[in-house]
Amino acid sequence: MIDVSVSLGALKMPSFIATASGTFGYGFEYVGAVDYSKLGAVTAKGIRVEPWPGNSMPRHCEVPGGLINAIGLQGTGVEHFLSITVPWYRMQVPSVPIIANIWGDSVESYARVAAKLGGAVDALEMNVSCPNVKAGGHTFGQDPKILAEVVSAVRKETKLPLLVKLAPNVPSIAPYVKACEDSGADALSLINTIPAMAIDIEKRRPVLANVSGGLSGRCVHPVAVKMVYEAYRVTKLPILAMGGVYNAKDAIELFLAGASAVAVGTSLFTDPGVVSSVYDGVVDYCSRHGFSAVRELTGALN
Amino acid sequence: MTDEKCSVLEHVDVGGGYRRLKVASPAIVKDVQAGQFVHVRVPQLDESSLRRPFSVFDAGDGVLTLLYKEVGRGTKALGLVKAGDEINILGPLGHGFPSKASGTALLVGGGYGVAPLYLLAKMLLKNSSAKVKLFVGGRTAADILALDEFRQLGIEVFPATNDGSLGEKGLVTVPLDKEIAALSASSAPFEIFACGPDPMLKAVSERAISSGAKGWISMDRHMICGVGACYACIQKTVRGNSRCCIEGPVFAAEDLVWE
Numbered sequence: 001m002i003d004v005s006v007s008l009g010a011l012k013m014p015s016f017i018a019t020a021s022g023t024f025g026y027g028f029e030y031v032g033a034v035d036y037s038k039l040g041a042v043t044a045k046g047i048r049v050e051p052w053p054g055n056s057m058p059r060h061c062e063v064p065g066g067l068i069n070a071i072g073l074q075g076t077g078v079e080h081f082l083s084i085t086v087p088w089y090r091m092q093v094p095s096v097p098i099i100a101n102i103w104g105d106s107v108e109s110y111a112r113v114a115a116k117l118g119g120a121v122d123a124l125e126m127n128v129s130c131p132n133v134k135a136g137g138h139t140f141g142q143d144p145k146i147l148a149e150v151v152s153a154v155r156k157e158t159k160l161p162l163l164v165k166l167a168p169n170v171p172s173i174a175p176y177v178k179a180c181e182d183s184g185a186d187a188l189s190l191i192n193t194i195p196a197m198a199i200d201i202e203k204r205r206p207v208l209a210n211v212s213g214g215l216s217g218r219c220v221h222p223v224a225v226k227m228v229y230e231a232y233r234v235t236k237l238p239i240l241a242m243g244g245v246y247n248a249k250d251a252i253e254l255f256l257a258g259a260s261a262v263a264v265g266t267s268l269f270t271d272p273g274v275v276s277s278v279y280d281g282v283v284d285y286c287s288r289h290g291f292s293a294v295r296e297l298t299g300a301l302n
Numbered sequence: 303m304t305d306e307k308c309s310v311l312e313h314v315d316v317g318g319g320y321r322r323l324k325v326a327s328p329a330i331v332k333d334v335q336a337g338q339f340v341h342v343r344v345p346q347l348d349e350s351s352l353r354r355p356f357s358v359f360d361a362g363d364g365v366l367t368l369l370y371k372e373v374g375r376g377t378k379a380l381g382l383v384k385a386g387d388e389i390n391i392l393g394p395l396g397h398g399f400p401s402k403a404s405g406t407a408l409l410v411g412g413g414y415g416v417a418p419l420y421l422l423a424k425m426l427l428k429n430s431s432a433k434v435k436l437f438v439g440g441r442t443a444a445d446i447l448a449l450d451e452f453r454q455l456g457i458e459v460f461p462a463t464n465d466g467s468l469g470e471k472g473l474v475t476v477p478l479d480k481e482i483a484a485l486s487a488s489s490a491p492f493e494i495f496a497c498g499p500d501p502m503l504k505a506v507s508e509r510a511i512s513s514g515a516k517g518w519i520s521m522d523r524h525m526i527c528g529v530g531a532c533y534a535c536i537q538k539t540v541r542g543n544s545r546c547c548i549e550g551p552v553f554a555a556e557d558l559v560w561e
Contacts, residue, residue: 025531029548032303033392033529045533053543060526060534065350067526074533074543218350246349269352269527270343272305272392 002286003293004279006040006261008238009186011123011161013040013097013261016294017251017279020242020265021046021101021125021165022071023216026085028092033272036096038279040261043099044085046127049113051077056209061198066217066244067266068196070210073103073130078116086120097122099163103130107153110140115157124160125240126151126185129167129192130214141167141176141192148179155184163240165189168220168227177235187260189240190231191224217266220244225257232258232299246274248281255282255297303395303529304329310387311365318444319372320414321381322359327366330393334361336422337398337497337520337552340368341528343390346379353392354380355525355547357418357497359448366391369447371414395528396551399518401425403432405491410478410506411438412498413445418520420448422495423455432493435460435481439474439502443467474498475505482513494555496520507555517555521546 006016018041024030027042054074061068076085081100089098100121104110114124128141128150140150151164164180166173168191180188193214198207206212224243231239241259244266245251251262267274286294308325316322330340341353354376360367372378383389399422407426409419416438426432434457440446446461446468453459460477461469470476485492492513496506497520510517523535523546530548537546538559544550 023527023532025527025529029527029529029531033305045531054533054536057536058524059536060524060532062352065348067350067352069526069532069534071533074536218348266350269532270349271390 002283002291003295004283006295008123008163008240008261009161011041011097011099011187014095015040015279016261016282017275018099018240018261018263019043019268020263021127022069023265023268026081027089027096027098030268030272031092034268035276036093038275039096041097041099041122042093043101043125043263045075046073046101046103046130047075047078047081047113048073048103049078049109049116051075051080058207058209060213061207063196063198063215065219066215067269068198068208068213068215069193070208070213072210078113082116082120099123099125101125101127101165102154103127107150110150111153111157114154117158117160119160121160123163124154124158125163125165125189126154127165127192129165142170144175144179147176148183151180151183151185161186163187163189165192167192168194168223173227173231174234177231177237181235181237185237187238187240188231188235189242189263190227191220191243194220194223216244218244218246221250221253225253228254228259229257245278248278248285251278251282252285252297255294256299256301258299260295260298303392305390305392306330307388308366308391310383310385310389312385313383316447320447321370321372323368323370323380323383325366325389325391326364327391328364330391331361331364331366334358334366334394335398336401336425337418337518338394338396339528339551340366340391340393341395341525342380344376344380344383345387345389346382347376351376352526353528355395355528357520358394359417359420360424361421369414369417392528396547397549399495399520399552402430403493404430405432405493406485407432407434408478408481408492408494409434409436410474410494410496410498410502411436412474412502413440414447415496415498415502415520415522416447418497419495420451423452423457427455427457437462437474437478437481439463439498441465473505474502475509478506478509482509486513494518497522504560507558507560510555518552519555519558520552521550523551
C-alpha cells in the first residue's frame with residue numbers, strides 16, 4: 001500500500017490531489033462525475049466580502065493547447081458562502097477538506113474576508129494573482145512589499161492553514177516566496193493563469209469582453225514545472241502545484257520539481273475522470289519506483 | 303449526472319449541414335428531461351479541447367439522439383465519429399422545459415433550435431392534455447428539420463423560411479403572430495416554448511410577455527464545464543448573471559434581460 005496522504009502545513013490531505021480554484025465551482029458541482037474518494041482537497045471559487053458580478057461575455061476562448069478565461073471572479077459574497085455554500089458542500093461531500101480561495105481590493109478587505117470565514121473551512125488560499133480583475137488581486141502579487149503586507153494582514157485574522165497563490169509572470173519568484181515566508185504563510189500555490197489575449201481577425205476585436213484573460217490548460221504545464229522548481233529551491237514552504245495537469249506524468253513532474261501536492265483544473269472540463277487517472281497513475285509510479293509514500297516524490301530529482 | 307461511455311449506433315448526414323447522432327446511453331436516457339443538454343467529448347479533438355454541449359433531440363429505450371449543425375471546429379470533428387465508435391457524454395445537464403402545459407403549447411424553433419422541441423412535444427403530449435403546435439423557421443427549406451417526425455406525433459406544424467422555399471415566407475414570427483392573435487381573440491390559454499438564435503428568442507420572449515402567456519426560452523451559449531462550476535456561460539437575468547448550464551438553458555421569458 002502506497003501512503004497517498006500529504007500535508008500542506010497543518011492542512012492534512014487524505015490524498016495528494018486537489019482541485020484548482022475557479023475550475024471546480026464550490027466543490028459539489030461535479031458530484032456524480034468525479035471520484036471524490038480520490039481527492040485530498042477541493043479549492044472553492046474565489047470569494048470576497050461582497051457579491052461580485054464578474055466580467056461581461058464572452059468570458060472564455062479556446063486556444064491551441066488551452067483556454068483563456070476572463071470570468072472575473074463572479075461570486076455571491078462571503079455571507080452567502082458561509083450560510084448556504086459551505087453547509088451544502090459539507091452535506092454533499094463530507095470527507096474532503098475545502099480550501100476557500102479569497103480575494104479583495106484592499107489589504108483591509110482581504111483581512112476582512114479571512115476574519116469572516118473563521119474556522120468554517122479547512123484552509124485559506126489567497127488569490128494575489130488573478131489577471132482578470134483590475135481592482136483586486138493582481139497588483140498584490142506583483143510587488144513583494146505589498147504582498148508581505150497583505151499576507152501579514154490575513155495571517156493576523158486567521159488560524160487556518162494559509163496558502164498564497166502566486167503569479168507566474170514575474171522575473172524571479174524568489175522575492176515573492178520570501179515575502180510569503182516572512183509574513184506567516186504556510187504554503188504556496190503555483191501557478192495561477194498566465195496573462196494572455198486572443199483577437200477575432202474577422203471582427204478585428206479582442207475575443208474576450210475583458211480584452212485579455214488568463215491562460216490555462218495543457219500548454220502552461222512546462223511553465224508550472226519551472227516555477228515550482230525555482231520556488232522549491234528557495235523555500236521550505238510546501239507547494240500545491242497546478243498548471244496543465246492532464247495525466248499522472250504531468251503530476252509526477254511537478255512532484256519531482258518540488259510539489260507537496262498537485263491540483264487539477266482545466267483538464268477537468270474535458271475529462272472529470274482525470275482525478276482518478278492521475279491518482280491511479282501516481283500510485284502505480286510509486287510502486288514501480290520503490291516509493292512507499294507519495295510525499296517521498298517531493299523534490300526527488302536525481 | 304453521469305460521464306457515460308456511449309457506443310455510437312448511427313451517425314447520418316440529414317442535409318443542409320445538419321447531422322443526427324444516435325448513441326447507446328442508458329444511464330443518461332433514464333434521467334433526461336426535455337430541454338436538458340449533454341456535454342460531448344469529441345474524440346477527434348485533442349485532450350485540451352473543451353467538450354461541446356448539445357440539446358437532446360430524443361431519448362428512449364436507452365438510445366440518445368442528437369440533432370446538430372456543423373458550425374465550427376468541434377462539430378466538424380464530431381462529424382468524423384462513426385457507428386461503433388465510443389464517445390464520452392456527460393449528462394443529463396441543466397434545467398429543462400416544464401413537462402406539462404395548459405391549453406395550447408406553442409413550440410417555436412429556429413434552425414437546429416428545434417432539437418430540444420421534439421422530446422418536449424413527446425413529453426407534453428404524454429403528461430398533459432395540451433394541444434401542441436410547432437412553429438419553425440429557417441433561412442431555406444434545408445434548415446427546416448425533422449418535420450415528418452413532428453407530424454407523426456400528430457401535431458400541426460407551421461414552417462416559415464426567409465426565401466419562401468417552405469411554408470410562409472418570412473420569419474417564424476409570421477405564422478406565430480397569427481396563432482397568438484387567434485388564441486388571444488378567443489381568450490384561450492397558451493404557453494410558448496422556444497429554442498433558436500438569440501434574435502428569435504428575444505422576439506418570442508416579447509410576445510410571451512405582451513400576451514400574458516408563460517414563455518420558456520432555451521438559450522444557446524458557448525460553455526466550458528457544463529455543470530455550473532466555471533461561470534463562463536452567463537445570461538443576464540433579473541437575478542443577475544445566471545449560468546446557462548445550470549440555472550438554464552431554459553429560462554422563464556420574464557426573467558431574461560436582453561442587452
